[in-house]
Every structure is written in C-alpha cells, then in structure tokens.
Amino acid sequence: MNAPRPALRPLDDALAALLAQAQPLAGSETVATFDADGRVLAEDLVSALQVPPQDNSSMDGYAVRRGEIADEGVPLPVSQRIPAGAAPQPLQPGTIARIFTGAPVPEGADAIVMQEDTQALEDGRVRILRVPDAGQWIRRSGEDITRGSTVLARGERLGPAAQGLAASIGRERLQVARRPRVALFSTGDELVMPGQVAPEAMKPGAIYNSNRFFLRSLLLRLGCEVRDLGIVPDQREATLQALREASRDNDVILTSGGVSVGEEDHIKPAVQQLGSLDLWQIAMKPGKPFAYGTIAVQSSRRDAQDVGTPSPTLPRQAGEGFCHFIGLPGNPVSSFVTFLLLVRPFLLKLQGATQVTPVAVQLPAHFDWPRPDKRREFLRARRNAQGRLELFANQSSGVLTSTVWADGLIDVPAGTTIAKGDPVRFLPLAELLA
Structure with a gap:
C-alpha cells in the first residue's frame, strides 16, 4: 500500500517558510544614481542640506x-x-x-x-x-527635506521618484545590495525554442518554451544576474548534472517543469539526492507543484558565505556551502503566478528589501463564481470602466493569454464562492511586475 501523501502546504505558511530561508546576501556595490532604478538601498540616505536650501x-x-x-x-x-x-x-x-x-x-x-x-x-x-x-x-527652506533627516531608508527598492530624491540631496552614487545570481533552466523533452523549428514543422506533442522568456524578464526586472542554462532533457543524470553546474557559482537555481509526480519528473529526486527538499506542493490554484530546497556545493564555490545562512534541517559537512533551489510548475500560468507570489518576495528579501509582498485592494466583482475549490485560487481579471472586476473566460493554467489580458489577480480563499457585487481581494499586476 502506498504511503498517504502529505497535506498540501497553505500558501501563507509556505511563503513564511520560504522567506525565513531568504537571508539577505552579504556584500554591496556602489552604482551611479542614474543606474539605480530597481535596486535595493544598502545604506540610509541622510541629507546634508535643506531642500529647498532657502525660502x-x-x-x-x-x-x-x-x-x-x-x-x-x-x-x-x-x-x-x-x-x-x-x-x-x-x-x-x-x-x-x-x-x-x-x-x-x-x-x-x-x-x-x-x-x-x-x-x-x-x-x-x-x-x-x-x-x-x-x-x-x-x-520655506527645508519644507521638503531638513538637514540631517533620513530621506530614504536602507532596504527601500528604488524607483524613478526615489532616484530624483537622492539626486536632490546631491547623491551622485548610491550603495545598493548586490544582485542575486540566478541560474535558470527548463526541463522537458517536448520543449522547443522559437526559431529552432518553424510552426508548421513542429512534431506532435512539441511546444515552444514560453516560460523561459517571461521568467528571464521577471528576474531581470528584479535586479538579478541571470545565467540561462537552456533546456534540460527529461533524464535523471542530465538533471543532476544541470543542478550541479548551476549550484557552483549562483545564489539561486530556478527551474520550470519536472516538479510534479510523473515518472519523467526528475527534479524532486535530483534535488533530494544533492541536498534537501524543504517545501513541495502548495494549496494554491494554479501552482500546486511548487518546490523549494537547497543544494550542497563544494567550498571552492566563489564567495560561499555570501549566500546566507544554511537551513538547519539540512546536514552539511565542514567546508560546504549551499545554493537555494526553487522549482516552478511547467504550465505557463502556474509558473507565472507562483513566481509573482513566492519567488518575487524571496528574491527581494535576498536583496534586503523591507517591502516584499504586494498591497491588495478591495474591488467589487462583476461576475459570479459559484464553484468553490479546496485550494486558494488566483483568478486572472481586469478592471472595467465602472471599476469592477471582470474575469478572463478561460482560467486554465495553460492559457497564457489570460496573463496578458488581465491587469491583476483575484485572491479567492479556499472554499469561497463569489456573487456579482461582492468585494474581492485584488492584486494589481502593475505592482507585481514593477
């Protein structure tokens, strides 16, 4: 008799556990204020002057x-x-x-x-x-900024207005957290890169690798250095080799696909062989087959101490460091949503950001949702001219069109139905994609 599967982890619990492992990376760098958009401050900015300087x-x-x-x-x-x-x-x-x-x-x-x-x-x-x-x-002099005041605090993620504020107190350069080094690869024999095969020549069962494109862009938007390792075949040894290579000089390994329970899903056993799998399967829809773990690497890895404090649950030998591992589902919407809700806050915390989770707003529904699910759902929706939320017609985890059409996600608690006019919790994509 097969052992019963463990209960799915609630999303909030999974996020808390994930963030507990995201100790801010050691080290910082100095960049021109012109180039600081999206970076996280590693210092408090204290003004040496009044703004305006005189009445x-x-x-x-x-x-x-x-x-x-x-x-x-x-x-x-x-x-x-x-x-x-x-x-x-x-x-x-x-x-x-x-x-x-x-x-x-x-x-x-x-x-x-x-x-x-x-x-x-x-x-x-x-x-x-x-x-x-x-x-x-x-x-009046000092109406905006008084001499000696902190205008931007350490841990703040900089945007255009913050860059202008830093410049207004004379800061040409800023100390910011170093960029996380992230290795990215996809798994799946069915995946083909655009340009390799024309649409009319695609073999039955083959699909273009869309996840690789949006994941790379999302990582770059979060200030990461991305090492793209391409597509890894659905083979155990190839998966092990890709994980070993990715762990050598990176802080995080991010994969898509191969984290489910099928015979061709090799990521989970490979991570367990090389390290520890601490999170697997979240009670959310889309995105259940999400995984987090750590992979042990040799001490020859550059700046091993820079990646944070190892999980105490993972046994290690003296001289070894570790690399964070995050495995996303292969379905594109599942991969997209789990990145925004779990990977984004994780990467921001690695950079020392103080605000890592999005701010939700309450808006009225312009639809009925009579089918409650056992899992917490995230529906793709957008605001209409009346300020109400409309749903994309097809909420399947494979319909990437929904993520382009939508301007946010509706957070539906497990077991909840929605009637037209009900207030719902809405997460704007403008903030999640910033």
Missing part, C-alpha cells in the same frame, strides 16, 4: 512687505529683478521685487503677489490689486 517663490510675481500694502490698489516701484538661481539684495523699504518661480525670496520680503494680481503702470511702478496673506506663495 523661494512658488509663483511668478512680486516679492513684497505686507506691512507696506494696507489696501488694494497701492502702487510701488520695482527695485530689483530676481530670476531663479540669482542671489538677491535685501528688499529696499517702500519697493517690491520682480521675482520668478524658484527664485530666492529677498531678505525683508514676507509674501509673494502673483503677477495676475498686479497691474504694470506706465511710470514703471506696479499696482498691487490684492492684499497678500502672510507667507503667501513662499516655499
């Missing part, structure tokens, strides 16, 4: 002393002109100063009157048509 005008207009403008209609002479970047003189009593957006406010001025509220007179004076409020249209 400045937020409008084109005139710098004035409010005490000299008791009533509307007062005409005053213009004593100086202050463009952005100029160093103004103190404002002379009884005068106003022509000033432009971003220009420093002269000493003595306590308000800006925008030019629409003024009238230029033929004698060169300017009539003030509206009495200004105190501090009107003045941006």
Whole structure:
C-alpha cells in the first residue's frame, strides 16, 4: 500500500517558510544614481542640506512687505529683478521685487503677489490689486527635506521618484545590495525554442518554451544576474548534472517543469539526492507543484558565505556551502503566478528589501463564481470602466493569454464562492511586475 501523501502546504505558511530561508546576501556595490532604478538601498540616505536650501517663490510675481500694502490698489516701484538661481539684495523699504518661480525670496520680503494680481503702470511702478496673506506663495527652506533627516531608508527598492530624491540631496552614487545570481533552466523533452523549428514543422506533442522568456524578464526586472542554462532533457543524470553546474557559482537555481509526480519528473529526486527538499506542493490554484530546497556545493564555490545562512534541517559537512533551489510548475500560468507570489518576495528579501509582498485592494466583482475549490485560487481579471472586476473566460493554467489580458489577480480563499457585487481581494499586476 502506498504511503498517504502529505497535506498540501497553505500558501501563507509556505511563503513564511520560504522567506525565513531568504537571508539577505552579504556584500554591496556602489552604482551611479542614474543606474539605480530597481535596486535595493544598502545604506540610509541622510541629507546634508535643506531642500529647498532657502525660502523661494512658488509663483511668478512680486516679492513684497505686507506691512507696506494696507489696501488694494497701492502702487510701488520695482527695485530689483530676481530670476531663479540669482542671489538677491535685501528688499529696499517702500519697493517690491520682480521675482520668478524658484527664485530666492529677498531678505525683508514676507509674501509673494502673483503677477495676475498686479497691474504694470506706465511710470514703471506696479499696482498691487490684492492684499497678500502672510507667507503667501513662499516655499520655506527645508519644507521638503531638513538637514540631517533620513530621506530614504536602507532596504527601500528604488524607483524613478526615489532616484530624483537622492539626486536632490546631491547623491551622485548610491550603495545598493548586490544582485542575486540566478541560474535558470527548463526541463522537458517536448520543449522547443522559437526559431529552432518553424510552426508548421513542429512534431506532435512539441511546444515552444514560453516560460523561459517571461521568467528571464521577471528576474531581470528584479535586479538579478541571470545565467540561462537552456533546456534540460527529461533524464535523471542530465538533471543532476544541470543542478550541479548551476549550484557552483549562483545564489539561486530556478527551474520550470519536472516538479510534479510523473515518472519523467526528475527534479524532486535530483534535488533530494544533492541536498534537501524543504517545501513541495502548495494549496494554491494554479501552482500546486511548487518546490523549494537547497543544494550542497563544494567550498571552492566563489564567495560561499555570501549566500546566507544554511537551513538547519539540512546536514552539511565542514567546508560546504549551499545554493537555494526553487522549482516552478511547467504550465505557463502556474509558473507565472507562483513566481509573482513566492519567488518575487524571496528574491527581494535576498536583496534586503523591507517591502516584499504586494498591497491588495478591495474591488467589487462583476461576475459570479459559484464553484468553490479546496485550494486558494488566483483568478486572472481586469478592471472595467465602472471599476469592477471582470474575469478572463478561460482560467486554465495553460492559457497564457489570460496573463496578458488581465491587469491583476483575484485572491479567492479556499472554499469561497463569489456573487456579482461582492468585494474581492485584488492584486494589481502593475505592482507585481514593477
């Protein structure tokens, strides 16, 4: 009698266990701020200056002393002109100063009157048509950033706005976490690369390897160095050799296919032979045959200590290091979804990122889902013009079209039905693919 299969691991438990193994990689590098998009900060950015550095005008207009403008209609002479970047003189009593957006406010001025509220007179004076409020249209020094404040914290993943913020305090270069080194390969004798065989010449049962393309792009978007090892045949020894080679100089091995229970699925026994398989089969749909483990490697591997702290459950001999292994399902939607929900946070944590999981939003369903599943489901959906969620018609794990059509995933708890109008938990792809 066959031994009963272990219960499927709940997704949240699997993610927690996975993240517990993702100790941040040792080491960092310095990059130009121009090139830091998508990288994770390895330092706190502390400002050495105020931003803005001095009070400045937020409008084109005139710098004035409010005490000299008791009533509307007062005409005053213009004593100086202050463009952005100029160093103004103190404002002379009884005068106003022509000033432009971003220009420093002269000493003595306590308000800006925008030019629409003024009238230029033929004698060169300017009539003030509206009495200004105190501090009107003045941006104060340090309003954005104060000297000594931390503007970006270690562990923050940088985007275009953060790059601009770093530049605003004068940072030309930034210290960032080093890139994870990831070896990528697919398994399956049925796989063919585009360009190798024309569509009309494909043999029965052959399919083009789509997973390799989107997985490589997703890894690059997450700042990884990718070593693509191609397609590995469905053979035990070939699988072992590919895993040995991939473990030598990489932090993570990522595979797609071969992690199920078929006779041609060699990944699971190969990983167990070379190391330890700590997670296998998740209670989620699509994506059940997800696997995580570690593979022991010889100490000659470069910077073995840089990959983190080994799992205490995996016996090791002195001088050995390890490489993380993650096996994704072969079905393309399953591979895509498990990467976003499990691999993405794992790789971000390896880089020391503090925010690794997506923020869900609540939106109303524009469909009925009367068939509850025993597993937690992730449905491909998109928002319509009314802000409600519509489902892609075919939710099969092999229909990659659904991932292009959709703009997010609906997170459906196990055993749950949905009626039109019900609020559902929605994970936008814009965040998951950033």
